[in-house]
Amino acid sequence: MLYGFDIGGTKIELAVFNHKLEQQYSERVDTPKSSYKDWLDCISTLVEKADKRFACQGSVGLGIPGFVNQENGLAEITNIRVADNKPILKDLSERLGREVRAENDANCFALSEAWADENQQYPFVLGLILGTGFGGGLVFNGKIHSGQIGMAGELGHLQLNYHALKLLGWDKAPIYSCGCGNHACLDTYLSGRGFEMLYRDLKGEGLSAQEIIRRFYLGDESAVDFVRIFTELCAISIGNIITALDPHVIILGGGLSNFDYLYQALPQALPSHLMRSALVPPIKKAKYGDSGGVRGAAALFLSR
Known part of the structure; x- marks a missing residue:
């Protein structure tokens, strides 16, 4: 299964898709603002719940309001202060035992549209x-x-x-x-x-x-x-x-x-x-x- 996250300053949404990009499940929670650990815990918990629900280890992609600097691995997401300037992909990959990818939310929007049948x-x-x-x-x-x-x-x-x-x-x-x-x-x-x-x-x-x-x-x-x-x-x-x-x-x-x-x-x-x-x-x-x-x-x- 494919797990997609929309990471916002107010809400975090997880949606689960099959390989035809047909949505199977979604959940939305408040974005933690107290600490970086709580932010990581929130995403990890959502992934673990989805793994259990679908009896698999799904891939994890993040859409973020900024980007991860490909040279130093640090996130530039100024409106989520607890995660800004942090190695979010390294830390989440280690926690979840799988590769985690991230892209700017506008890039994710474009990618979603590019995978529409009529746009391929x-x-x-x-x-x-x-x-x-x-x-x-x-x-x-x-x-x-x-x-x-x-x-x-x-x-x-x-x-x-x-x-x-x-x-x-x-x-x-x-x-x-x-x-x-x-x-x-x-x-x-x-x-x-x-x-x-x-x-x-x-x-x-x-x-x-x-x-x-x-x-x-x-x-x-x-x-x-x-x-x-x-x-x-x-x-x-x-x-x-x-x-x-x-x-x-x-x-x-x-x-x-x-x-x-x-x-x-x-x-x-x-x-x-x-x-x-x-x-x-x-x-x-x-x-x-x-x-x-x-x-x-x-x-x-x-x-x-």
Whole structure:
């Protein structure tokens, strides 16, 4: 059996899958915050319960909000302080008597989608999350590309370019600080919270993303103009990513991926930001939604 964990700052979810990635069982518990030992104990207990339930020693994959540095083995997961800067894979592997693998949760999302039956035709799947933040995952032939130290796909920390600043207005473009310590990262513009902050700063009214979208569909002039700007901003930024990576398909996840207008507007807006011979890849909505993280973590042990 394949065990997938979605490790969050608030909750830890375990889901068990067969080798067809069909879910058999799941359990969710609060994330321990008291000590690293308690955090390790929590995961170990969930694995041992699953082993007993399914009478096997399942593979263990973790989806984490960060990454494990491949050079020193230390986890970089700043929103789970008890496990940050700890050798989580070494310690869990020793406790559980088996290999444990981990990947960034955005990579797990992309991997889950790449293993969907309808997406296995694509050699290179690019997953983009437009949620609380903006991030990505790169999957080549069913395997995540993590890069030299494990941070490949951190597309949210690319920064606004000339065309984006020109679109937003040189003298009025809001420049947001990012949690990474830099400014004008895509994470603070193409995310759900970026959508709301941009509307506030460009249109002078604080609204939720849901309300902005509702007004857009009602034909509200301010909302319609804002969505035009936001779509163009997405096209500029994603166009750069397509130019660099040339994916066969793009899968969108996160809250803003449910804004169906984007699937009509983005393919129309992208060509002017690409090279003449470039192809706009199919842009599809994620199939597995919130379950993609655990499913992708479980798929870390699959190969084509």
